[in-house]
Amino acid sequence: MNTRVKICGLTRVEDVEAAVANGADALGLVFYEPSPRSVTIGQAEVLARHVPAFVSVVGLFVNPSDTYVREVLNRIPLDLLQFHGDETPDFCAGFGRRWIKAVRVQSAGQIEQAFRDYHLASGLLVDAWDPDRYGGTGHSFNWDLIPSVRTLPLILAGGLSSDNVSDAVEKVKPWAVDVSGGVEKAKGIKDIKKISDFICEVHRVCKTD
Numbered sequence: 001m002n003t004r005v006k007i008c009g010l011t012r013v014e015d016v017e018a019a020v021a022n023g024a025d026a027l028g029l030v031f032y033e034p035s036p037r038s039v040t041i042g043q044a045e046v047l048a049r050h051v052p053a054f055v056s057v058v059g060l061f062v063n064p065s066d067t068y069v070r071e072v073l074n075r076i077p078l079d080l081l082q083f084h085g086d087e088t089p090d091f092c093a094g095f096g097r098r099w100i101k102a103v104r105v106q107s108a109g110q111i112e113q114a115f116r117d118y119h120l121a122s123g124l125l126v127d128a129w130d131p132d133r134y135g136g137t138g139h140s141f142n143w144d145l146i147p148s149v150r151t152l153p154l155i156l157a158g159g160l161s162s163d164n165v166s167d168a169v170e171k172v173k174p175w176a177v178d179v180s181g182g183v184e185k186a187k188g189i190k191d192i193k194k195i196s197d198f199i200c201e202v203h204r205v206c207k208t209d
């Protein structure tokens with residue numbers, strides 16, 4: 001097993017550099033203003049310049065306008081779009097880019113339906129459901145709801161940290177894990193040791209599997 005790691009919600013160059021140096025496969029930039037991790041297009045341009053080849057830059061959106069996604073794409077070399085709201089499959093597929101869709105999990109049936117509805121995605125991300133927030137909640141959910149038969153690469157998110165990620169990888173066997181709050185010292189400010197511990201844990205458990 002070789003579970004990939006995405007570190008999301010980066011707002012500072014030093015955090016981008018730490019995630020890259022510690023072996024992150026993908027870095028997430030949040031283009032959703034209500035989030036405390038949100039970045040402007042100008043900030044994202046600077047951050048993206050510090051990402052080397054073979055590390056993906058992922059743009060996270062929540063119910064964006066078509067115009068806004070295109071504006072971001074014109075300025076930032078995003079490798080992947082992450083739609084974390086109520087976007088339709090047609091909307092997600094409308095930018096000629098690879099994309100993943102997040103599902104805020106309430107039932108197993110909902111994940112199975114999402115595999116069918118978003119079959120053109122490059123992956124399905126499963127995250128905790130919260131009545132008030134679209135994501136970045138720091139909460140995990142019942143991993144038993146995740147089906148073992150998957151028709152897309154499964155990305156596990158929601159309340160992960162170095163304390164539970166090895167358990168998560170062993171139980172769920174996801175294609176990738178995605179973390180934001182679990183590697184922070186404050187909202188939008190990453191903790192370098194937490195990033196390092198998180199990625200080490202994933203690599204350790206993958207080696208022993």
Ligand SMILES: O=C(O)c1ccccc1N[C@@H]1O[C@H](COP(=O)(O)O)[C@@H](O)[C@H]1O
Nearest residue numbers: 008035135136138157158159179180181
């Ligand atoms: O990070 C945010 O603020 C955010 C806002 C709106 C939608 C998604 C967001 N982040 C994503 O949420 C999950 C879980 O985050 P956490 O590890 O529980 O803090 C992850 O995919 C982030 O990319």
